[in-house]
Amino acid sequence: MINAQDFLTECSKQGFNLFTGTPCSYLKPLINATISLPEFNFVDSTNEGDAVAIACGAWLGGGAAVAMFQNSGLGNAVNPITSLSRAFNIPFLGITTLRGEPGGKADEPQHQIMGAITAKFLEVMEVKWEWFPQTLEQIAPALKRAKESFDKRQAYFFIMRDGDVDKFSLTKQEKLTVAAKADVTHKFTKELITRTQALELVKEYSNGAALLASTGKAGRELHDLGDNDQNFYMVGSMGCAPSLGLGIALTSSKKTIVIDGDGALMMRMGNMATLGRFNKNNLVHLLLDNEVHDSTGGQASGSENVAFAQIxxxxxxxxxxxxxxADDLISLLKTDFKGTAFIHMKIQAGSPEKLGRPKTTPIEVAERFKNFLKS
Ligand SMILES: Cc1ncc(C[n+]2csc(CCOP(=O)(O)OP(=O)(O)O)c2C)c(N)n1
Incomplete structure (x- = not known):
């Protein structure tokens, strides 16, 4: 059994400076310590997949993150692990617990199947893992191996078993200051511009902000308007753009504009609670809502029924x-906001007929975008 503070201190020594995740009873000591000790922080994520996306964003922004969660939620994280971390070679240190350990102490029935396949799950995704350190002496070498993998731009996991970390009580937890809810400014009109027109304006008036395009055609259209270092085409990990943007906003002072789609936003709408909680003023969440899944054939997404700005x-x-x-978008793009702004923009469905696909590889896109954020 190790001590939470010893582990976290060694994490810091290896450069891991952002802790995110979704709680599990086995993680209680580690998470409680990141919250209670002033030298650490914890970005509570509503979903394990969003924790992975926040961690990936942290790397792009120049940080190094640990994403920790229960193995029940490893399934929630599969898409961002495979389509974001693996596809773009974006590293993070993952800690998954092992509820339902085969041969371990009796556990609840819902953990049995996942407990038996947790390690295999990581192996199938070709993610390296080792057991969470058991003794003080094992901590530094284990984190050194994790850091070596991180430096090679590869995710690395520890699998944590019951009783691996000694108790750590929540000694201090800052209460969130709940501000009055913002009034929504309603300016929908009947005439809609196209996504390409909206993206042209975003490019023209972004004033050096990082542009993070969600899965599907948003990225392809942004690419066709001019491929450059300022752009990140998320291509997969549908719904993760806001969390990826939050990870960037927490680690980089640059302004980031998340260009989201209605289908994507509804896929992981829980992450809006996290964005609102952190309310970073260098993050803008722009929803280009065409009311359909344009990228997959134009099926209605149901978004006309959803008051996103109210949410x-x-x-x-x-x-x-x-x-x-267009002029409302321009004026908002020129605005410096006090916290995270949400812009729900209705646009026409449809795309240019001949739409390209980014030729730069995801690995190159990640590298140059990280450098852009540093500049
Ligand atoms: C997890 C996951 N599920 C499904 C898909 C397939 N897919 C790609 S784009 C897309 C639609 C996205 O809709 P929306 O966010 O509204 O953007 P639009 O296509 O309209 O630009 C879907 C379902 C995917 N890439 N990933």
């Missing part, structure tokens, strides 16, 4: 807008 307001975003006119 953003309820989640604590500091400014929330519903717009459709």
């Amino acid at each position: 953003a307001s309820a989640c604590g975003y500091s400014e929330c807008y519903e717009i459709s006119r």
Whole structure:
């Protein structure tokens, strides 16, 4: 059994400076310590996959993150592990617990199957792992191996078993200051511009901000308007763009504009609660809502029934807008916000007929985007 603070101190020595995840009873000591001890921090994620995306964003922004969660949630994290971390070679240190350990102490029935396949799950995804350190002497070498993998841009996991970390009580937990909910500015009109027109404006008025395009055609259209270091085409990990953006906003002072789609946003809408909670003023969440899954054939997404800006307001975003006119978008792109802004922009469905696909590999896109954020 090791001590939470010893492990975290060694994490810091190896450069891991952002802790995110979704709680598990086995993780209680580690998470409690990151929350209670002033030298650490914890970004509580609503979903394990979003924790992975936050961790990936942290690397892009110049940090190094640990994402920890229960093995029940490893399934929630598969898509961002494979399509984001693995596809772009974006490293992070993962810690998954092992509820339902085969041959271990009796556990709840819902953990049995996942317990038996947790390690295999990581192996199938070709993610390296080792057992969570058991003794003080094992901590430094284990974290050194994790850091070596990190430096090679490869995710690395520890699998934590019951009783691996000694108790650590929550000694201090800052209460969130809940600000009054923002009023939503309603400016929808009947005339809609196309996504390409909206993206042209985003490019023109972004004033050096990082542009993070969600899965599907948003990235392809952004690419066709001019491929450059400022752009990150997330291509896969649908729904993770806001969390990836949050990871960037927490580690880089640059402004990041997350360009989201309605289908993607609804896939992981829980992450809006995390964005609202952190309310970073260098993050803008721009939803280009065409009311369909354009990228997969134009099926209705159901988004016309959803008041996204009201949800953003309820989640604590500091400014929330519903717009459709180009000049409203321009004026918001020129605005410095006090916290995270949410812009719900209705656009026309459809895309240019001849749409390319990014030729730069995801690994190159990640590398140059990271350098752009540093510049
Ligand atoms: C996890 C996951 N599920 C499904 C898909 C397939 N897919 C790719 S883009 C897309 C639709 C995205 O819809 P939306 O966010 O509204 O963007 P639009 O295509 O309209 O630009 C879907 C379902 C995927 N890439 N990943």
